[in-house]
Amino acid sequence: MIVKLLSGDRPRSKMLSAVLLLILFGLLFAPFLFPGTRSLDTAARICIFIVLVASYDLLLGYTGVVSFAHTMFFGIGAYGTAIALVNMGASYSAIALGTVCGALVAGAFAFVIALFSLRVKAIFFAMMTLAVASAFLVLVSQLSGFTGGEDGLSYRIPREMTPAFKLVKEKVLGVRLNGKLITYYVVFFSSLCLFLVLLRMVNSPFGRVLQAIRENAFRAEAIGYKVVRYRSVATILSAVMAALAGSLMALWLRYTGPATTLSMDIMVDILLMVVIGGMGSMYGAVIGAVLFLLTQSYLQNLLGLLQESLGSLPIVSEVVSPERWLLWLGMLFICSIYWFPKGIVGRLRGT
């Protein structure tokens, strides 16, 4: 049953299984284990980014296609939901319609990009996605009447999903059961489902063809697989998944703007998460996203603690000052890529 749910893709290592279970239960009980707005926000972001990173790995790690347009598809999903909520009011039908439209538009966009550029050299496809994504970012900033421009869009979501809605009056296990909690579980279970769908895709006959294409596109064609067609379908699926993750983000933040969905910074983050976790493994996306977002959220606090305890040493305490967190983040990534060239999953599996 569990094996079937995981599409036969066993973690193949005790350590990896343990880490994955820890993450699963950590996220499932996050509201109770780590109470507080900030930690719940981090947990929700982790859920969403697991899907986003996994869908990117479908392209990069499994198919061997480099794309820089992933945040664009993420943004299309988020803006789809956001624009529907702004224009139709806080209703469930607005969420559903916005999500479906966002996914469809993302898929259609991916199809057009694939059509025009997957036939030619890989580098051309990468450049094409970069150009389109940049153009899209400019377009979104310009069309402020529609997209809110640089300021983005704030909107209301159905009352049952907001903190104002109370499920029960009393606290349970010290936690208020309100609408925010409901939204968290919507995000959590949606992400889990999307992740399992992705896991199935990469372990399906189709997913195996993608790996064959990554290994040797020339030979894949010569045993009868139309490489361009497979790459295109992978691009579209990856875009649709990213858009769905974007819709979840829109729902969670109740705000959608260029900085939260479209920026190239996020694109770089996604790349780092894939590489740190381990390319070509869906579990790598999980570990990469968790590690990256935890570090990003809590490194400053950690450094602060460190500085306090080292207070007496003049130079050292200066080096671990919380203001230098970005430097430390960069160093951590360089080290992790140096020590785990196949990502953390590759390391845990002992390959």
Next chain:
Amino acid sequence: MELRKDEKPVLSTHDLTIRFGGHVAVDAVSCDFHRGTLTAIVGPNGAGKTTYFNLISGQLAASAGHVWFNGEDITRLSVADRTLRGIGRAFQMTNLFPGLSVRENARLAVQAHQRMGMDLFSMADSHVELIERAEHILAEVHLLDKAEQITSELSHGDQRKLEVALMIAIGPQVLMFDEPTAGMSVDEVPVVLDLIRELKQDKDRTILLVEHKMDVIRSLADRIIVLHNGELVADGDPTEVIASPVVQQAYLGVAPEEKTEGAHV
């Protein structure tokens, strides 16, 4: 040799030509290949044998001329389309999926033949019949005991065998071997030759074989064609063609060092 001339050829090329800049690598080659025959293609290094294969299986686009397969003009079709129609190719330069297991290599080829690649939602490993078929083919090339190994870790000889297995797995009508035994150790060569001999038993198959070893050609081929500087210079019964002056001149005369070495890569 009993060429069934009355029957239509399975595969034929008409004035097939390719130019690389000013260099004509294959020059107006017209040739018919009939069902149930094995044709050896010989010629010195750089004669255009591999290029001729590339034109037939579609890796290169012809500058002029046509390729016909079962009465259909396939000159403009993609590699995958030609493969799915039944043209199989084992490459001179080993061309596998290096990071995947030996079994997965064969399974992928079987899956392509079953046209199951677009199946997105079933589990690949739940299709036991594909795995069984793949293992059956691996057994034919004596690789079943190495099915679990990663392909890049195989010896050169074993990689050559897997190369042949991938071609067989796609169930082709036309099988093109490009120096299948090159670089193999003495005890591995018979495995591949026996396999070709066995494949030849099936009278529905058509085999094209590029080979340098004359004893192999004598024992396997129904017919020889000779390419020289991209041109077809001789065509006919093996013993006659090998003895003919044009071949002595073209093949053995131009590159005499080839003869003494016997084989090359």
